[in-house]
Amino acid sequence: MNGKGRLRGWGGVGGMALALAAAASLLVPLSRHGAGEDAAQVGGTGVGQGVQAKADTCKDPDASLPPSADGGPTIDRIKQRGKLIVGVDQNSYRWGYRNPATGQLEGFDIELVRAIAKNILGDPDAVIYRAIPTSQRIPAIQKKQVDVVVRTMTINCKRIGQVAFSSAYFKAGQQVLAPKESSITGYNDTLKGKKVCVAAGSTAYDKLEEKSFGAVYKSPTLPVANQLDCLVRLQLGEVDAVVTDNALAAGQAAQDPAVKLQGDPFTEEYYGVATNLESTDLVRRINQVLEDYRSGGANSPWMKAYHDWLAADLPGISGPPAPKYR
Numbered sequence: 001m002n003g004k005g006r007l008r009g010w011g012g013v014g015g016m017a018l019a020l021a022a023a024a025s026l027l028v029p030l031s032r033h034g035a036g037e038d039a040a041q042v043g044g045t046g047v048g049q050g051v052q053a054k055a056d057t058c059k060d061p062d063a064s065l066p067p068s069a070d071g072g073p074t075i076d077r078i079k080q081r082g083k084l085i086v087g088v089d090q091n092s093y094r095w096g097y098r099n100p101a102t103g104q105l106e107g108f109d110i111e112l113v114r115a116i117a118k119n120i121l122g123d124p125d126a127v128i129y130r131a132i133p134t135s136q137r138i139p140a141i142q143k144k145q146v147d148v149v150v151r152t153m154t155i156n157c158k159r160i161g162q163v164a165f166s167s168a169y170f171k172a173g174q175q176v177l178a179p180k181e182s183s184i185t186g187y188n189d190t191l192k193g194k195k196v197c198v199a200a201g202s203t204a205y206d207k208l209e210e211k212s213f214g215a216v217y218k219s220p221t222l223p224v225a226n227q228l229d230c231l232v233r234l235q236l237g238e239v240d241a242v243v244t245d246n247a248l249a250a251g252q253a254a255q256d257p258a259v260k261l262q263g264d265p266f267t268e269e270y271y272g273v274a275t276n277l278e279s280t281d282l283v284r285r286i287n288q289v290l291e292d293y294r295s296g297g298a299n300s301p302w303m304k305a306y307h308d309w310l311a312a313d314l315p316g317i318s319g320p321p322a323p324k325y326r
Contacts, residue, residue, distance in 0.1 A: 063324040086130065228252075
């Protein structure tokens, strides 16, 4: 690969610093807003009904619990605490990232977090943000270190046996990101012998496990903990390509004009808000928030967030995916 050892694009130096900072710890409190609670007590022991289906019986993983504005043990605990504790990304441009000019977290996922906090607590700023590596999203939920994870997290059969998901709030697909001058043309035989970066615990990693086309994606340094680490390695010439959600890859291409999306998306995936399997009251409440968030057609909060954060890099989306309930 040309340019080994040189950072491509303006996103390089800042991206590396953020990626290393995020990878340095499992859960970094980004904004406590005066909170002093013990994170080990986050979440509820909850109710036992409505537990998600196991992966081996999964037929429709993006079907969630019907929405409800009612309370419950998990919601009561959040209200008593006065803060919603949320696992997020602070390095995904357009989705969840720290604006270097203001120091504030911004992005499409952050807008949704604020809507959930406003609904439950009456204040969109009543949030404790925790930066979580891709590979630690599920453990953080299971250990009740966070109430929810809003972090471009794909709903699938494997995961619904581990965490509970809201209805889908975004449709994405896996795609290849590579330098513009690369011989790689997509998810195909042009990956043979190429070093490909994916994040541990991601659906991209699972897809390469199914079919890699001879790509090298496991080594002492691969996979990585955070997806943005892949962009840094691509910029340094340490890998030849990245496989990730096209929604994330589009933001990375916007950061670095030397790379582009190659080929077409080769999967269809839906993002959901994840929470503990026991927190069925919280799942239903989030689904009610999403019903309101989608309402209003072109003037809905969802469409406003899309135009504010994603339309420039992912044009042509006419609306959110329709919810499915069981």
